[in-house]
Amino acid sequence: AETRVALVPGGPHPFFANWEGGGVDAVKDFGVASSDYRVPQEWKLDMQNKMLESLVSQGYNAFAVFPGDANGTNAMVSELKDFGAPTVSIAGCTQSPSPVEFCLATDVYKSAYQGTMALIEAMGNEGKIVHETSLLIDPNTQLRVAAVEQAIADAQAEGKKVELYQHLTDVDDQEKADQKINALLAGKAHEFDGLVSTAWVASVVTSKALRSSNNEDLKFIAIDHDQIVLDAIKDGVIQGTMLQNPHGQAYIATYALDKLLNGCTIKADAPFSPTPQHTTFIDSGTMLVTKDNIDNWEAEMKAVTDGIMATFDEKFLDCAS
Amino acid sequence: MKNDNLMKRFLAAEWSSLLILSLVMMAAMTIITPRFLNFDNQAILTRSLAPLLIVAFAQAIVIGIGQMNLAVGAIGGMVAVFFGGMMEAWGFPIPVAIAIGFACGVAAGALNGAIIAFSGINGFIVTLATLSIFKGLNLGVTKSIPFYEMPDALVWFGEARFGPFAAILIVPVICVVALAWFLKYNIYGRQILAVGGNAHAAELAGISNNRVTILAHTISGALAGVAGMLSVARLGVGQPTIGGDWLLASFAAPVIGGAILLGGHIPILGTVLGVLVIILIENLLVLYGVDPQYNEFFVGALILAAVGFNHWRSLRAEARLKEGKA
C-alpha cells in the first residue's frame, strides 16, 4: 500500500518547523508516497486527538506524533493501532507501557544533564545555578528537574562548589517568561552565577535579557536553535545551547513507518535504550553548540542522523521479505 | 479636623484599599529582597506592567457598556505580527508600521462593534468567533514562526529606561490619561457610560446604542493593537503568541479594580491598581522563590484576598454612609 505519513506536533511551535523538511527529504530519498507536516491549531491534547482522528478519516495510514500528553496520547495511539496505522512518537515520548512502535526523541534527561554540566564548566566549577523549565503539568519537566539536580550532585561529588539556587517553572509563555525572568535577574542576579534552560521560550527570553543587561558574570546554557539564541552564542553573550534534532526525527520516522507498513516489524530484541519514561526509546541525538561549532552545527547534526540511519535496519527492523 | 476629613475621603475612595494592598506587598518584597526597590528592578516591573495596563483598559472600555471583548488577545497578537512582519519582510519604517498597525487594531475593533450592533448577536459570541478569525489570520500568516529582525530603534525603546521607569511605560500613561479624560469630559465618553448604565434609557435619551457599541469596540481594538505593538517592542520579537495569555488578566484587573460586569462604570485608578496587584503577586512569588507547586494556589488566594479586602471596605463605606444619613 502507499504510505501516507502524517507528522503531527503537539501544536504550533517553531521547534517543529524543521520536521517538514525532514519529511520532504525522506519522501525524496526513500520514495515514500507522502510525509506531511500537519499541525493542530492549538496546544492542547484534545485538539491534537481530533486532528489525528480526522487524519485517519482523510486516509493517512502512518503517524509520527509528538505526544500532546505522555499518558493521554497512549489512548489515542492504541486507537490508531486498532485501525492498522503504525505510530511512533517523536521529539517526545509517551509513557510506557505504550502502543507506539518506538520513541525517537532527544533524551531529555541526558540533554538536561549535559547542559548543566556544560554550565558548571563555564562557571568555572563553582557557584549557584538557576534552572528554567516549562509547565509543571508537562511530565518531562520532572525528568529535567531530576537531571539538573543529579548533575549538580555529581559535580559536588567531584568536589566542585556548585549548588542549585532555584527552579523557575511555568515560563512557556513569552510574555510571562519575560516578566518572571527579568524580575529574577533584576532582583536576585547577584545571588546566583549561572542559568540553564530546558525550555525554548525561557532560552530565548534569557538570551535577550542577558544581552541587554550586559551582565558578563552570569553564564547561560540554553536549549534549541531559536535565532536569538544562536546569535547570542555567536556574539558571546551566552555560552551555549543544547541542540535537538527535529529534522532527523522526521526523516528517520518517515523511513521507519514506511518499512513498518510494508511488512517489517520491530525486532523483539532491538537494542533500545530505555529511559525512566519509555522503554522502546531511540536517542535522536543531542549536541552542545558553543561559539566553536556555531557555524556548522547543521552539518554535524546531519552526521548524527546519518549515524542512526546507517545501523537502523540492522538494529531495529525485522523484514520478512 | 481637616486631615481627618481627607483621611475619610481617601478611605471612601474605591481604590484606596487596593493602594494599601499594593503598598503592603511592595513592603513585603522589600523586606524579602532589599534589592526590590532598585531602579533596575522597578524598571523591570514597570516594563511588564506596560502592555498589560493597556490590555486591561481595552477590556474595561467594553465592560463599560456591559459587554465583553474576548478578542483582545487575538487582536493584539494579529497586530503584533503584522507590525513585525511589515518591518522585517517589507522593511517599512517604524512610524509607518505603527500607523498601519494602529489602523489594523481600529479596523478589527470596529468590525467587532459593527457586527454586534447590526446583527444583534450577543457580543460574547461575536468576539469569540472573531477571536478565531484574528488568531487564525495570525497563525496562517506566520505559521507560528516569529519575525525576528526588529529595527534597533524599536528594540532600544523596548529596553530603555529612565531611572526606575521603563521607557515603554510612557505609552500606557498616555493611553490611560487620554481615556480618563475621554470618559469624564467627552460627550462620547459619557455616552459609553450612559449606555452601560442603562441602555434603554440612553436610547430614549437619543443616544444611539449601535454607535456607542461600535465606538467602544473600536477603542478596545485600538488599545489592544497598541498593546500588541508595545509587546513587540518589549520582547524585541514579532511573536505570534503575543496576546495568547491576556484574556483572564484583562478581566481580572478591571474587576479587581471595581468595574461592574453589567456595565456603566469604568474605574480608572482601580484598574491601574488592579494590574499592579496582579503583577506584584507574580513578582512576589518569583522573588520569594515559592515552591512552584504552590504558585498557582497563592495566585488564586491572593486575588481572592485582594478583592475581598476591597469589597469589605466598600461595604463598610456604604454602611457608614447610611448611618451617617440617619
Added chain:
Amino acid sequence: MTDVALKIENATKRFPGVLALDHAALELRPGEVHALLGENGAGKSTLIKIITGVHEPTEGTVWVDGEEVTFKSPHDAMDAGIGAVHQERNLIPRFTVAENIMLEAVPTKRGQVDYAEMRRQAEYWLSELDLDIDPDLPVQRLSVAQMQLLEIARALSLKSRVLLLDEPTASITEHEVQVLFSFLRKLKAQGVAILFVSHKLEEVFEICDRVTVLRDGKNACTNVPISDLNRDGVVAHMVGRDNALSDLGHRAPVDAPTKLELKDVSTRIGHSNVNLHAKKGEVLGFYGLVGAGRSELARALIGADKITGGQVLIDGKEAKISSVQDALRKYQMGYVSEDRKGDGLILAHSVADNIGVTIWHKIAKFGGFVTDTMQRKSVRGFVDRLEVKTPSLQQTLGNLSGGNQQKVSVAKWLAAETEILIIDEPTVGVDIRTKGYLHKLIWEVAEAGVTVLVISSDMPEIVAVADRLIVMNEMQVVGDLPNSRDYDEMSQKIMQSIVGASDLKESA
C-alpha cells in the same frame, strides 16, 4: 403657521398576538394640554412610543407642523422638538442627578463636558419643580417618586415644543402635582403643546383642554374639548358600557385581636422608635410625603432590610424575621413592591411565572414538581379576577401595559394567601375602573381576616380605603388617626400631623 403642532392618523401597531393600536388618531395644538385617556392596555403608551420613534408603527402617519415626518429613533423625535416622559423610569442609576437631567443636552465648553454649567442648569430645573435634591447625588439613591420628578425635570429641560407626558403623576403626591401643574400652565402660555396621560380624572379636569379617549386601541372620542364632557361621560367612553363605577360601600371599624405590633422599632436606614399596631382583618393606611420612609419601613418588616432595635410582635409573640422567605413561610407576610420594574416583578418571565412565584412550593407535587398546566390552573383565577389584559398566560410580562403589570404584581401576592399583606402604592398606573375594583378587593381580603397595610401617596385613595391611618414624616410616625372617610376632614388632619411634626422639629 398652522394651529396643529402634531398630528397622528391611522396609527396601528400590531405585536405578536396583540393589536395594540387600531387606526388611532390625535392632534395636539400649541398652548393646549391634551388628555389621552383609556383603560389599562388601551394603547396610550404605545401611541406615545410610536410618535417618539421608539416603536416602528405597523401603519400610520405623523405630521409635525403640517409636515409629514418619520422618526426612526428617539433621537429623530428629539431633533424635531418632541420631548417625552415615558411611563417606565428611564434613568442612568450611576449618573448623578445633574447628569441625568442634562443627559440629552450635555453642556460643553471647548469640546469638554462643562460640569459646572451642567450643575447650574440642573439646579435651575430642580428648583423650578420645587425639588430639594442634591444634584451631585447618584440617581440610584433616590426614591421612586423622586426619580419620577427627575424625569419630568429632564423632559422640561429640553424646552421642546411638544411635550408628551405618560402618567407623570402616577407616583407623586398632591403637592408635587400642583407644582407640576403650575409649571405646565407656564408652558401652555409659551405655546407648548402638551399631551398628558393620567388615570386620575380630577387632574384631567383641572389642567386639560381637550380629550382623546382610546378603547382597545381605537378612538372612542377624538380631540373633544373638555367643556363638552363630564366625568361620567369620560368614563363611559373609556369603559364602553354603562356599568361604570360601583361604589365602595361601607365598612365598619374592625374589632379583632391585634395581629401585628411594632414596639420602638428602629432600622438601619434611620427609622427610630416606630410604634404601631394593626388588628386582624384591619386595613391600615400609611400616608406620608415623598421620602417619608414608609416603603423602607415595610422592607425592614419583611426582612429585606435590617431592623436594628425594638420588637416586632405577630400574634403577640416576638417575630424573628431574617429574610423575606422567613416572612412568607413562617409568618405568612407578603409585600407588594412599589417598584415593579426594579424588584417587584420579573419582566422577562411570563405572566404565569410571575404570579406563580409565591406559590410554587405550595402547588408542587412529589417534592418539587410543577408543570405549566398545574401553575396555570392555580394562577388563572387571579388573572381573570383582576382582568389582566394579556393574550395568554405565557405572555412575557414586560410586554404588558404598565397598569396590567401592576395588576399582576398584586395578583401574585393575593395568590400567596398571606395573613399580613403590605401593599405599596397599590394602584400606580391603574385605570379608574380597576382602581375601584382593587379597593374592593382589599376590603374583601381584609374581610377574610387578612391584615392589610396599604401604603399610598394618593390621599383620596388612602382615605377611601383605610380603616385607620398612620401618618409618617422623616422616618417617624407622626400620627395615628381613626379614619372617618370624610376626605376634607381627613386631609386636613393628615396635613396637620405632618406640619405639626416639622414645626416641632424646627422649634427644637
Added chain:
Amino acid sequence: MPPRPDAVNLNELLARIAKSAGLALIVGVLILIFVYGAQGFTSKFNLFNLTRNLSVAAVVGFGMMVVLALGHMNLALGSTALASVMIMGWVMKVAALPVPVAVGCGLAVGSLLGLLNGWLIVKTKLHSFIITLATASMFLGLVLIMFPGGPISDLPREFTGISKTRYFGWVSGMLLITLVAGVVLAVMYRFTTLGRQMLATGANPDAAELSGIPVSRAILLAHTLSGFLAALAGVMFTARQGSALLSTGEDWLLASFLAPLLGGTLLAGGYVSVVGAFLGAMLVGILQNGLVLIGVPDFWVEFVLGLTLLITVSLDRLRNVLAARRGN
C-alpha cells in the same frame, strides 16, 4: 375582552420550538454539506469519534449553562474537573477501590468544589466571575500540590471501556450519559420548583428575593450542580484518555460558554435552553471536524472556523428577525 388566558397558544408553542429549530436546521445543513463534501466524514470511525467528542463538549456546556441560568459564571469549571478526576484516579489506582466508588468520589469532589464556589459567592456577595477566577487558580494549585507525581495512568479497562462502547458501530455510548444529563436538566428547569427558582433568581434577583424565593439556596445548588457536571465531563474525558491527566479541563473555558450561548441561553441569566446547548456543542463539534476533512489547510482552520461560526450564527439571527417580521 381578554382572550381565554389559558388557551394553549399554538403560536407560542411553535415559537418555542422554532427557537431551537433554527439552530437544528443549520446543523442539519452543515451535516449535509460535510456528508457530500468532506471525504471520510461518514466513516464509522469518524462518526464514532465525533459523537464521543460531542458528548463531552455538551456536558461541559451544561456545566456552564446551569450557572448562566443565574446570570453567574463558573471560570473554575476546568479546574474543578481536574481536581475531580485526579482524586478519582487516585481512588481507582492507588487506593484500588472499585470503579463505581472512584467515579462516585470524583463526582462528589466536583459537587463539593462547586458548593464551595456557591458558598463564597453567597457569603461575600462578590461577582461569581472574580470568585471563580480565584478558585480556578486555587483548585489547580491544590492539585499540583497534592499530585507532585503528575498524571495517574493505566486506569482499569472496566473504566476506560465507558468510552469504547458503541451502538450501531458509530454512536458513542457516552452520548447516552449526555442525553440523560440533558433530559434531567430539561425536566428540572421546566417542571420543578427548584429550576424555576433558579431562573427567577437569574432574571431578577431582587424580585426573586422579595417574592420569598430562597435565593441563596438557589445559588448554592446551581453552583453545586455546575461542579457536578464539570466532574462528570471530566470523568468522561478521562475515560477517553485512559488516564487522569493534569491537562484535564485546561482549555474548556471558552467552549463551555460557546455551546449554551449559541443555543440561546442568556448571559444575563433567567433563560436557558438545554436542547440549544446540545445543538450548540454539536455545531462547534461538527464544524471543527468537518473543516479539517474538507481540506482547509491546518494553519487556516482556526480562521475558517471563526468565519463559518459567524456566518452560521448570523443566518440563524436573520431567520429569527425574518420570522418576527412575518409575525407582525
